[in-house]
Amino acid sequence: MSGFLKLLFRNRLAAVGAVVLGTILVLVLITPLLPLKDPNVTDTANKFIPPFTEGHLLGTDHLGRDQLSRLLHGTRLSLAVGLAAAVIAATLGSAVGIIAGYFGGRTDNVIMRGVDMLMAFPYILLALAIVAALGPGLLNALIAVAAVNIPFFARNIRGITVSLAGREFIDAARLAGKGHTRIILTELLPNVLPTIVIAMSTTVGWMILETAGLSFLGLGSQPPVADLGSMLGKGRDSLITDPHTSIVPGVMIFLIVMSVNLLGDGVRDALDPRLKSGALSRPRAMTAVNRKGPVPETDDKGLLNIQNLETQFHVGPRVYRAVNDVSLHVKPGECLGVIGESGSGKSVTALSVMGLVASPPGVITGGAVRYAGEDLLGASYKSLRTKRGENVAYIFQDPLSTLHPLYRVGDQLAEAIQCHHKISDAKARARSLELLRAVRIPNAESRLRDYPHEMSGGMRQRVGIAMAMANDPDVIIADEPTTALDVTVQAQILALLDDLRRERGLAIVFITHDFGVVAQLTDRVAVMYAGQIVEQGRTEEVLSRPLHPYTRRLIACVPELGGGRRRLEAIPGLPPMVDKLPRGCAFAARCDKAQDSCRAAPIALSRDGDRAVRCLFPEEALRKDAS
Amino acid sequence: MGRYILKRLISAIPVLLGITIIVFLIMAMIPGDPAIAILGGYATADRIADLNRDLGLDQPLVARYFIWLGNMLTGDFGRSFSLNRPVLDEILERFNATLILAGVSFMMCSLLGILAGVVSAARQYGFADKAITFAVLIGISVPSFFLGMMMILFFAVNLRWLPVSGMYAIYGGGDLPDLIRHLIMPATALAAVATGVIARLSRSAMLEVLRQDYIRTARAKGVGERRVIMGHALRAAMVSIIPVLGIQAGFVLSGAVYIEIVFQWPGVGRMLVTAILQRDILLVQGGVVFVAACYVFFNILVDVAQSLLDPRIKT
Numbered sequence: 001m002s003g004f005l006k007l008l009f010r011n012r013l014a015a016v017g018a019v020v021l022g023t024i025l026v027l028v029l030i031t032p033l034l035p036l037k038d039p040n041v042t043d044t045a046n047k048f049i050p051p052f053t054e055g056h057l058l059g060t061d062h063l064g065r066d067q068l069s070r071l072l073h074g075t076r077l078s079l080a081v082g083l084a085a086a087v088i089a090a091t092l093g094s095a096v097g098i099i100a101g102y103f104g105g106r107t108d109n110v111i112m113r114g115v116d117m118l119m120a121f122p123y124i125l126l127a128l129a130i131v132a133a134l135g136p137g138l139l140n141a142l143i144a145v146a147a148v149n150i151p152f153f154a155r156n157i158r159g160i161t162v163s164l165a166g167r168e169f170i171d172a173a174r175l176a177g178k179g180h181t182r183i184i185l186t187e188l189l190p191n192v193l194p195t196i197v198i199a200m201s202t203t204v205g206w207m208i209l210e211t212a213g214l215s216f217l218g219l220g221s222q223p224p225v226a227d228l229g230s231m232l233g234k235g236r237d238s239l240i241t242d243p244h245t246s247i248v249p250g251v252m253i254f255l256i257v258m259s260v261n262l263l264g265d266g267v268r269d270a271l272d273p274r275l276k277s278g279a280l281s282r283p284r285a286m287t288a289v290n291r292k293g294p295v296p297e298t299d300d301k302g303l304l305n306i307q308n309l310e311t312q313f314h315v316g317p318r319v320y321r322a323v324n325d326v327s328l329h330v331k332p333g334e335c336l337g338v339i340g341e342s343g344s345g346k347s348v349t350a351l352s353v354m355g356l357v358a359s360p361p362g363v364i365t366g367g368a369v370r371y372a373g374e375d376l377l378g379a380s381y382k383s384l385r386t387k388r389g390e391n392v393a394y395i396f397q398d399p400l401s402t403l404h405p406l407y408r409v410g411d412q413l414a415e416a417i418q419c420h421h422k423i424s425d426a427k428a429r430a431r432s433l434e435l436l437r438a439v440r441i442p443n444a445e446s447r448l449r450d451y452p453h454e455m456s457g458g459m460r461q462r463v464g465i466a467m468a469m470a471n472d473p474d475v476i477i478a479d480e481p482t483t484a485l486d487v488t489v490q491a492q493i494l495a496l497l498d499d500l501r502r503e504r505g506l507a508i509v510f511i512t513h514d515f516g517v518v519a520q521l522t523d524r525v526a527v528m529y530a531g532q533i534v535e536q537g538r539t540e541e542v543l544s545r546p547l548h549p550y551t552r553r554l555i556a557c558v559p560e561l562g563g564g565r566r567r568l569e570a571i572p573g574l575p576p577m578v579d580k581l582p583r584g585c586a587f588a589a590r591c592d593k594a595q596d597s598c599r600a601a602p603i604a605l606s607r608d609g610d611r612a613v614r615c616l617f618p619e620e621a622l623r624k625d626a627s
Numbered sequence: 628m629g630r631y632i633l634k635r636l637i638s639a640i641p642v643l644l645g646i647t648i649i650v651f652l653i654m655a656m657i658p659g660d661p662a663i664a665i666l667g668g669y670a671t672a673d674r675i676a677d678l679n680r681d682l683g684l685d686q687p688l689v690a691r692y693f694i695w696l697g698n699m700l701t702g703d704f705g706r707s708f709s710l711n712r713p714v715l716d717e718i719l720e721r722f723n724a725t726l727i728l729a730g731v732s733f734m735m736c737s738l739l740g741i742l743a744g745v746v747s748a749a750r751q752y753g754f755a756d757k758a759i760t761f762a763v764l765i766g767i768s769v770p771s772f773f774l775g776m777m778m779i780l781f782f783a784v785n786l787r788w789l790p791v792s793g794m795y796a797i798y799g800g801g802d803l804p805d806l807i808r809h810l811i812m813p814a815t816a817l818a819a820v821a822t823g824v825i826a827r828l829s830r831s832a833m834l835e836v837l838r839q840d841y842i843r844t845a846r847a848k849g850v851g852e853r854r855v856i857m858g859h860a861l862r863a864a865m866v867s868i869i870p871v872l873g874i875q876a877g878f879v880l881s882g883a884v885y886i887e888i889v890f891q892w893p894g895v896g897r898m899l900v901t902a903i904l905q906r907d908i909l910l911v912q913g914g915v916v917f918v919a920a921c922y923v924f925f926n927i928l929v930d931v932a933q934s935l936l937d938p939r940i941k942t
C-alpha cells in the first residue's frame with residue numbers, strides 16, 4: 001500500500017511538473033498575441049515600480065520597462081535557445097556516437113578518446129572557453145552550451161549502437177548489400193531514437209539553465225534583448241533596493257527547471273518497471289509479522305519448532321502465498337532436510353524463522369516459530385537480533401554474493417562474534433583463526449586477510465560455515481549451501497557439516513533441491529511443493545517408499561537413488577504460481593493420477609506418526625495396516 | 628598502492644595533453660589576427676611584431692601549439708595585457724580563493740548529500756524520506772546564482788547575520804572566523820545542486836545495496852541495524868557514490884564562476900569572466916588549462932580513493 005502511495009505521490013509530482021511546464025509553454029507561445037507592453041520601450045520616469053501596480057503587474061525594471069512583458073519574452077528566448085542547444089547537441093552527439101559505435105575499431109577508439117578528453121573538462125569551464133573564443137553573444141552561448149553537451153550524447157548513443165551493431169538484423173542488412181549510410185539511417189537510427197529522446201528530455205533542463213547562466217554572467221544575450229539569465233544579471237545590480245527585478249526572472253528559471261525535472265523523473269519512473277514491482281523497496285531489519293489467526297499453542301516438539309507458518313508476499317494488489325501452513329521441527333543433533341523445486345517456498349520457510357524474509361514485500365501472516373519454546377514471531381527486534389547467529393545461524397547459497405565483498409574474511413568472522421560478545425579484537429581474531437581451522441581451511445592465518453573474491457567457491461563456503469559456527473549456535477539453517485559448488489567440493493562440505501553436527505550436537509535444517517544430498521545427510525525429510533508440505537517422514541522410509549506422486553518423481557530424477565535406472569526423468573510442466581494457486585491439489589496439473597476429486601477441494605495432510613502425505617491417491621497407503 | 632598512483636599519473640599525461648590541444652584549438656577559432664586578439668585593439672605595431680616572434684604566431688598551427696606548450700611547461704603562461712602582469716602569477720593568487728570556496732563547498736555537498744541519502748534510504752517512504760526528497764527536488768532546480776542572490780537578500784540584508792560579499796572584511800578582518808563568516812553563504816549556494824544530486828544517488832545506491840544478499844547475511848549474523856546501514860550498506864554503496872563525487876567536484880569547481888560573481892569572491896572564475904569580457908585571451912587560456920589540469924589531478928585522487936575502498940579493483 002505504501003509502495004502504491006509512493007507511486008501515486010510521484011505521478012502526482014510529475015503531473016504538477018507537466019501542468020506548470022504546459023502553462024509556461026502556452027503563455028510563451030501566445031506571448032505575441034497578448035496585450036503586453038513593448039518589452040524594450042524604456043520609461044525612466046517609471047523605473048523600479050514595485051509589482052502588483054496598476055498597469056505593471058510585475059512592476060518595472062531599472063529603465064522603466066514592463067517586467068511582465070520582458071519576463072514572457074525572456075522566457076520565450078530562454079526556452080528557444082535551450083531547446084535549440086538540446087537539438088543541436090543531440091543531433092551532433094548522436095551522429096558521433098552512432099558512427100563510433102557502428103564502425104568500431106580504430107574509428108571508435110579515436111572518437112571516444114576525443115570524447116573522453118572533452119569530458120575531462122569541468123563542464124562550465126569548457127563553455128566559457130568557447131564563448132571566450134567566439135566572443136560574448138547569445139548565439140555563441142548557444143553554440144558553447146550545445147558543444148559541451150555533445151560528449152554526453154556521443155557516449156550514451158555509442159553504447160546503445162555498439163550493442164545493436166552486433167545484432168542479426170544489422171548483419172542481415174549488410175548481407176543484403178545495403179550501404180553503411182542506409183543501414184545507419186534505416187536500421188540503426190529508428191532503434192536508437194527513443195534513447196536520444198530520453199537523453200534529450202533529461203538534459204534540456206540543464207541546457208536552459210546553462211544558457212541562462214552564461215547570459216547571467218553577461219556572456220550571453222546582449223542588451224536590449226534579454227533572456228531570463230541576463231534579466232537576472234541586470235537585476236543583481238539593484239538586488240538590495242529593488243529585489244523584484246531579480247526575483248521575477250529567478251523564480252521563472254526555477255519553475256522551468258523544476259517542472260522539467262519533475263516531468264523527467266516521472267517519465268523515468270514510469271519506464272523503470274523495477275519501481276512498480278516494489279522491488280526497490282528497502283528490506284526492513286526484520287520481516288513484518290501480521291498474524292490474522294491466533295498464535296498456535298506450543299506442542300513442545302523439537303528445539304526449533306515451526307508451527308502452521310504462513311508467509312506471503314504482498315506486491316501491489318497481488319498476494320503470493322509462498323509458505324502455506326507449514327509445520328516442521330528439529331531436535332538437537334538431528335538433521336532435517338527440506339526439499340523442493342525453486343519457488344516451492346523452502347527458502348522462504350527457512351528465512352521466516354529469524355525474520356530475514358525481505359519485507360516489504362514479505363509478510364508473515366500466521367503460525368508460530370518457537371525456539372526453545374519462545375515464539376520468535378512475536379519477539380521484539382532486539383530480542384530477535386540477540387538470537388540471530390547466537391542461537392540460530394544461517395549458511396547461505398553462493399557465498400560470493402552472501403559475504404560482504406569489501407570486508408576481509410577475518411573481519412567478517414570477528415564481527416559475527418563481536419556483535420554478540422564484548423571481547424577484544426585480538427581475542428576475536430584468535431577465535432576467527434580457530435574457526436577457519438575448524439572448517440579445515442589451509443593456511444588459515446593468511447586467509448584471514450583475504451577478501452571473498454580472492455578465495456575459491458569451496459573455501460568461501462567454508463568461511464560461510466565458520467561464520468555460522470562463530471557463536472556455537474544450537475541450530476543451523478543451511479539454505480542450499482552446496483548448490484554453487486562442484487561435486488567433490490560439495491561432498492567435502494557435506495562431510496564437514498555432518499562432523500560438526502555429531503561433534504557439537506547441532507540441530508541442522510538443510511534446504512536443498514537434491515535428493516542425493518538428502519540421502520547423504522538427513523535423518524528426516526519434508527518435501528515441499530507450492531508452499532506446502534506434501535510429504536514428510538524418516539529419510540530412509542521416504543526414499544524407499546515414497547507416498548506422494550511428486551516425491552516419487554523427484555526421487556526418479558536422481559540416478560543413483562532411482563534403483564539403477566540411469567534416465568533423468570524430468571517432471572513435465574511447472575509448479576503453479578503461488579499467486580494463482582488452484583483450489584485443490586497444487587500438483588494436479590502435473591500428476592498422472594489426478595482425478596476430479598483431486599481438484600475439487602484442498603487436500604489435508606494425513607499423518608501417521610512421523611510420516612505424513614498430502615494426496616488422495618498416494619503411491620501406497622499411508623498406514624500399512626490400512627492396506 | 629604507490630605503483631597504482633604512478634600508473635594513474637602516467638595515464639593522466641595524454642589527458643592533460645588533450646586538454647591543452649582542445650583549449651588551443653578553441654582559441655585558434657578566434658577570428659582575425661591572433662596578436663591583436665591577445666594584445667587588445669590598441670597595441671602598437673612594434674609590440675605586435677614582438678609577440679608574433681615570441682609566440683610564433685606567424686608560424687603554422689602545429690608549431691604554434693608546441694611553442695605554447697613548451698612555454699607553459701616552463702611556467703610561462705604569457706602576460707595578461709589587461710592586468711599587465713604574468714598570467715600564472717594572477718592565476719595562482721586567485722586560485723587559492725577558488726580552492727577554499729570550492730573545497731569547502733565540495734565537502735559540504737559530499738557529507739550532507741551522503742547523509743541525506745542514507746537517512747532517506749533508511750527511512751524509505753517515511754516522513755524524513757519525503758522531506759529530503761522534496762528538499763532535493765528544490766535544491767537541484769534552483770540555479771545556484773539565484774539561490775546566492777536570495778541568500779544575500781535574506782541573511783545579509785534582512786537579517787544582517789552574514790556579510791554581503793567578498794572574502795574578508797575590508798576593515799579589521801582577515802582571520803579565520805572572518806573568512807568563515809564570508810564563506811558560509813557562497814559555499815552553501817554552490818553546494819546546493821551537488822548536494823541534491825549526491826543525495827539522490829546515495830539514496831538509490833543504498834536501496835540497491837540493502838537488497839543484496841550480504842546485507843541479509845549481516846543481519847543473519849545478528850549485526851545491529853545501525854551498523855548494517857552505516858557500515859555494511861554504506862561502505863558498499865560508496866563504490867557507486869565515489870565516482871559521482873568526482874563528477875560533482877567538476878560541477879562545483881566550474882560552478883564557482885557564478886558564485887564568485889554573485890558574492891564578489893576574488894577567485895579564478897571571476898577572473899575568467901572579466902578576462903572574457905575584456906578579451907584578454909592569454910589569461911582565459913591559462914586559467915582554463917590550469918583549472919582543467921587541477922580537475923584531472925583531483926580525479927586521480929578519486930580513483931585512488933576508490934581503489935582503497937574496493938579491493939576488487941586491480942592496483
Ligand code: SF4
Binds near residue numbers: 585587589591592
Ligand atoms: S491429490 Fe491427486 S492430483 Fe494431487 S498428487 Fe495426489 S493423486 Fe495427484
